[in-house]
Amino acid sequence: MSDLIQKAATLDAADPLAHFRDKFALRDGLIYLDGNSLGALPKASAAAMMAAVEQQWGEGLISSWNDADWVNAPSRIGDKIAPIIGAGEGEVIAADSTSVNIFKALGAALSLQEGRCVILTEEGNFPTDHYMMQGLERLSGGKISTKAVAGDAILDHLDTDIAVLLLTQVHYKTGAMRDMAAINRAAHEHGVLVIWDLSHSAGAVEVDLTASNADFAIGCGYKFLNGGPGAPAFIYVAKRHQHADAVLAGWFGHARPFAFEEQYDAAPGIERFLCGTPPILGLAALEVGTELMGKADMNAVRAKSLGLADLLITAMQPLCRDHGFALVGEPDRTHYGSHVSFAHPHAYAMAQALKARDVIGDFREPNILRLGLTPLYLRFEDVILAVSRLQAICESGEWDRPEFHARAAVT
């Protein structure tokens, strides 16, 4: 382990992103390996939130829709997310939840695919992706059907019945990463549109929606974008598809919301993918997180993420050998996102025991200890410390205390 401590110190000393850590409010001693579930608090967020509450809401009141430019917050923030995921200006908007945006993207894609009635996804996709598809299927009364197939058989199921393929780029559990460009290409050959769920990609890996010729994407504001708990999500629609029907078409998606017209007339651009009144307080926090992420070079972020993962996997080898952990996936992380999962029969208790030692990771059913690697605020040193605490937990057997087996409401 002492070799690895030395290696971590060297890597930290050379880390071009090291200065970002000070931009986050992280307690000394805490090792936070769950930024892929809820990103840490940027120090600037508290002041921005106070300005939104006390000045904009409290003093500006209704006038802040114009004076504080609340009305453009969704598209302004969308344009700040865009470069992080390789999208163009006017192709991304921040609004609603990821789940609601999945529904919008499905509806929009279907509106472009007359005569095609099947929504395809992979088994084991994140549950809400399945659920939103299933809700649309039920609502359609059988007109639309959903199909989930094994992940490695997706390409075999592309045909002219398929309207849309909904895939998550980086798998929430295993971290496995899809080749976006190749899948778009294969899908387009069959006339299939693709919706990418970027929840574990945006701010985590290099994404180039433009170069990969993506159709639609949605993603999460509260993970690697550090937008706060339940932050507004985003939706990307390629310019060429922006005439699609957003379906969840509320007054903020209208071409003239304040004309109060009775007939829906969709805004010409990405604004049509807004629905109700934008969540201004949530957007204020998301804007800070997004701006901070936007200052980091995504090549550097990815390079550090791979470095952290390599170090973690190397450091975990003794625990894999002696204490029942098994790396999920391959040691070469080139085709994975920014978290590393280890299977263990007592993964839940291990996660709880780690928390008691101030290391926060998370558990995913049925047996996964998931460790998120967030290059903006995680140090190589932290990885080594986390593994050494886990080693102590295993060697002492403390993970087996009854309190570490009691399940909380949210795991």
Next chain:
Amino acid sequence: MSDLIQKAATLDAADPLAHFRDKFALRDGLIYLDGNSLGALPKASAAAMMAAVEQQWGEGLISSWNDADWVNAPSRIGDKIAPIIGAGEGEVIAADSTSVNIFKALGAALSLQEGRCVILTEEGNFPTDHYMMQGLERLSGGKISTKAVAGDAILDHLDTDIAVLLLTQVHYKTGAMRDMAAINRAAHEHGVLVIWDLSHSAGAVEVDLTASNADFAIGCGYKFLNGGPGAPAFIYVAKRHQHADAVLAGWFGHARPFAFEEQYDAAPGIERFLCGTPPILGLAALEVGTELMGKADMNAVRAKSLGLADLLITAMQPLCRDHGFALVGEPDRTHYGSHVSFAHPHAYAMAQALKARDVIGDFREPNILRLGLTPLYLRFEDVILAVSRLQAICESGEWDRPEFHARAAVT
């Protein structure tokens, strides 16, 4: 006018709700007649928001889903909204936008009405209500149709084709208030379910969903509930209808969200009407506003609201006589909500000129000056002051300055 000043002083002195004003951060001199568009900032909201940001998010991080009970925020706040609108425990949940909740309520109602395919509303309903209906109609590919008829002809159009009637209880422009119990009764006689939009009702007038045998309702968190700009909205589903299909059925509406199952299995109660991850920061502000509203007796709120409206209408009589204002609706406000509208050919400029004199109301197309009366923080004295400033604006002709005619993005 001096008689009215005296009357206002007497009414203020006897106002049982007067002590609430100090709970809000309102600048001295400002007369805020737009709390029906964006409610004022409760003083306690800033501290609650800071606690949510700095302690819960910053320090608690992911653990706050359990430790700060984030996971139950939507139902906890729903249960605080319930008594304000005469709903029972477990019948209301705070989530998403009003528009998204309209879609959920429509989908749920339709799921209970097999064989019926028409959604009915009134012409002139708030635009987003129309738009969400229209989106559902387009998505259904003609299976569902929408119908908007004159408001006074609604009851004549109830028949066995109608699945669901979507009505706003208090009209956003005129303030006219529907008799909820009578309409529910008439609708139910034809097997029609009713969705009530309570955006201008909740916290503004006495609403008794239980006694009026309501089916579904949705409403706004940022108006009379003072939940902040773009606050999460709420949805009410009567216990007897909670087996309905929420359609926008995301992972937070699942019976076991953290089991990460692939097949949707709706939560048994009101939680099934959640969709994505709840917007925790917006909910933190909404909780403060809702708690404050919950401390006021709704009978007293309604009595004061009617008193404010009477005083306003009386004080406006000279302006109606001499300066072209015309009261929208009847002077007896028993059948109106908590805002009063006046038509005027230069309503937009009048609203702007009032703003320059620190009186904030709003304009609604095509010619409406809309004045919101929020009993928790408005004094009778404010009403008189606002009218006297408007009188000065009319007498001086200052409303006709060019800058008062320039339209802002949000009106």
